[in-house]
Amino acid sequence: MAKARRKEERRKRDARRGRLGPGRYDALVAELVRCVKLAFEAGATGSLFGMEGPLRHEIRSDLCLQAWGWAAADLLVRDLLSDVFNKVGAERPAWNEGQPEWVIESGTLIERTRCVNCSRPLLDGRKKFCSDLCANTHHARVTYRKEMTEERILATVSRWI
Structure with a gap:
């Protein structure tokens, strides 16, 4: 049962990513990784999570302006930032x-x-x-x-x- 639920969640997540386009999604992750590292190394944020709120807000807003629903945009941004923080090695x-x-x-x-x-x-x-x-x-x-x-x-x- 749990395995089926995880598989369904993974399928939905992949569908959200696919809607954005795999190339665009990967490019966005790479750019956000660079941005998060730069802000942290420059001392602009106290932790790697310092930009999470503004980034989540701005990307979700842009997606909503591109006719995405708020909930779908928020879920995609959650997945996107999760991938970003995994790549920079941030532990919540x-x-x-x-x-x-x-x-x-x-x-x-x-x-x-x-x-x-x-x-x-x-x-x-x-x-x-x-x-x-x-x-x-x-x-x-x-x-x-x-x-x-x-x-x-x-x-x-x-x-x-």
């Missing part, structure tokens, strides 16, 4: 590694005066949350976000817009 960090708690040195004290969840003042003895309810709510929200698939993220974000 885990979600936890992007959180402030991850980058704070061990032993560094953070003086909090407000609840992380609701911003109410912290009572004596509380270090991060004003109550167990806020702690549980915050941890449930973090878990929900960590377990989201890309499709679910797109659906959630599109509701916010």
